[in-house]
Amino acid sequence: MPPPTILLPRALSDHIVLGRTDGDDVSATSSSQQEHHHGEELEAGSSEIICIHLLDNHSLPDEEDQQQSPESRRRRSMKDVVSFVINANRFVPSRDDGDRVVYSRTLSSMPNIPQAMNDIDVSFIEKGLKLGGALSDGARVSAIDIKPLSLNGFLSDVGRCHITYEGVVDNDEDGTTPTPPARLVIKLAGAQSEAGEEIARENNLYHMEAEFFRKFAEYASVGTPHCYAAFEDSKFGNVILLLEDLQDRDGLYFVNQLEGIRRKEMMDMAVSLSALHAQHWSWEGAAGLPAWLPHCTDITIRNPCNPAHMEKYLSSAFVDEAHCASRGVGGEVRKACLQITERADEIREAMKRGALTLCHNDARSDNVFFGDRSGAPGGVVLLDWQIMSTGVGAADLAFVASNSVTDEPPSEARDKAYVKAYWESLTSRGVDSDRYSFDACWHDYLLGIAWTYACLTVFIEFGEAEQMLEDPLCRAMHDRSMLAVEGLRVHELETFERH
Known part of the structure; x- marks a missing residue:
């Protein structure tokens, strides 16, 4: 044989x-x-x-x-x-x-899938649920009602789908008959702006999220929504995800990013991200991680030193002296951030060195549910994996802290508490504390604060500065990251080179 x-x-x-x-x-x-x-x-x-x-x-x-x-x-x-x-x-x-x-696989490659939310019909939802094992052969979807979800984001079209079934029987004694969901969240390729969709397609971000649910989600050490099925158009690269509606999970709650999270949620984020990073930690850098994963700085919206958009940014209202003063980020805050823009190349090179891991890269509060009771580390469930890549773990933490926390202003005392919780959880999960000291982690976090601000200059690519600054979410993310740079004196670091 x-x-x-x-x-x-x-x-x-x-x-x-x-x-x-x-x-x-x-x-x-x-x-x-x-x-x-x-x-x-x-x-x-x-x-x-x-x-x-x-x-x-x-x-x-x-x-x-x-x-x-x-x-x-x-x-x-x-x-x-x-x-x-x-x-x-x-x-x-x-x-x-x-x-x-x-x-x-439950991820299906098809030549033709719906191109817009209005094109999704009963047969498509039924096929997805059966493909994912959530609907038995004898049951069928008889009606759907899709309503748009007003989520703060830039790169996808999202809707909630209420489903009516026929032929569904109660779960049998041995639990082999699936109980289909009463509703789904549908995520569809399609951004809020043409520029956003162009960036998403150029960087293959829709495909990347499908890859997350195909290759990582089922054994990831962090909380994620269940993906019933993912469809990818083999011709045009469109992707549709049929996801669990997290509002159906007991205990979960959501914090709008404009409102901002508090210390408790930030500590929970530290535990959650440490679990993700420890699971995929590579002392050999990118060489120890899947070759198909990009590095974060190779993604347009996470690249801190794109000369074309940096030049446009520096001549815009984002950093205009009078405009900054009117937004409360003038004076020393503005000066500190201008120094960071001059060191963008140094930041990018530092982000590529040393130990790397799998990073979420967009773990802001609008992409998070808190309060999970099913065992997710920190009780956190992370959404929106389009920008996942290799990167510096502590920079993932810095990203959320710099633009999502509102109960305390940035300070060494506040932020070191976040980093301590992250580092202790990270090293308890197997990352060698002798090779990766708290001081090294703190330095990586400050590098991440600089990187977060520098890569958010890409907002200039989504529209005119005055127009973008009228968007409350865009303005909040950008200006909070400016305050973090100055509040933590990141611009005063002699070097961003990693320890």
């Missing part, structure tokens, strides 16, 4: 491959550099399918059997890898050919 074989789709090869470990065992590894063992990639275009040759389960030893041969251990390890790949990436069996089973 030939050895068991796993055929990995290309989309997985940078994230989960088969590689040798000690002895004859085979395990999953996050390094794309490992040699495949009895494995190969599927042909291009097969990224939604995984084929697994059936294992001879009868030859697997009992788990209590202490006299396992190397071959038995190898077979058991291979079976564990199969289970890991299937469960972590949400495959479901779609065909049994006898000698192999073909598994399909």
Whole structure:
């Protein structure tokens, strides 16, 4: 009998491959550099399918059997890898050919999907729920009612879908009949402005969020909404996500970003982000993370030194002396921030050095629900993963602190409390405190404050400065980040180079 074989789709090869470990065992590894063992990639275009040759389960030893041969251990390890790949990436069996089973993802690549919220119909919602295992074969969607959600954001169209069903039966005794959701949140590619959509498509941000739900969400150590299905248009790159409506979770609450979060929520964010960062921590920088992930500074809206938009920004109302004074960010605040713009290249280079991790990059309060009771670290559920990338973990924390906290002004005492909570949680989750000291973490946080302000200069690309500053959210994010720079004396750092 030939050895068991796993055929990995290309989309997985940078994230989960088969590689040798000690002895004859085979395990999953996050390094794309490992040699495949009895494995190969599927042909291009097969990224939604995984084929697994059936294992001879009868030859697997009992788990209590202490006299396992190397071959038995190898077979058991291979079976564990199969289970890991299937469960972590949400495959479901779609065909049994006898000698192999073909598994399909809940993310479906299609040539034609709805291009606008008004194009979404009953059959599309029904297909998505059945694809995600949330609707049994005998049930059907009979009616939907989609209302726009007035969320503060720039890059997506979001709606809440109320659903009426026919043929749904109560959950049976063994719990195998799914209970479909009464409503969904639908997220559709499409920004509030043409410039925003152009940036999103140029940077592949809609696809990136679909990749998060395909490759990370199911085993992420942070709270995330459940994704019933994700559809991606293979021709135009449009993406539609069918997501859990978090208002249906007991205890969750939302804080509008204009109102701002308090110290308690910020401490919860510190715990949540530390869990995400510790899980994906790489001392080797980008080399230890999936190669398909961009670095944050390679994304237009998180690049602190785009010469074209920086020149436009510096001649705009965003930093005009009189305009800044009228907004309460004139004088020393404005001067401090102008010094940061002069060091944008230094900030960008520093962000690429040293230990890196998977970052959310947009963890502001409008993208967060608090109060989760299902085990999410800090009780936090994070939304909107379009800008996820590799980056400096403490900069993720700085981003939310600098533009979402309103109960206390920025100060060393306030912000060191946030960083202490983050660092203690991070190191308790396995990051070596000797290699990554509190002082190093604090320095990274200050680097993140500078990076947050510098990359928010991209607002100038979304419209004329006066127009953008009339938007309360845009003005609040930008001006709060200016106050953080001056309040923490970030412009006085001799170097942004990481410790």
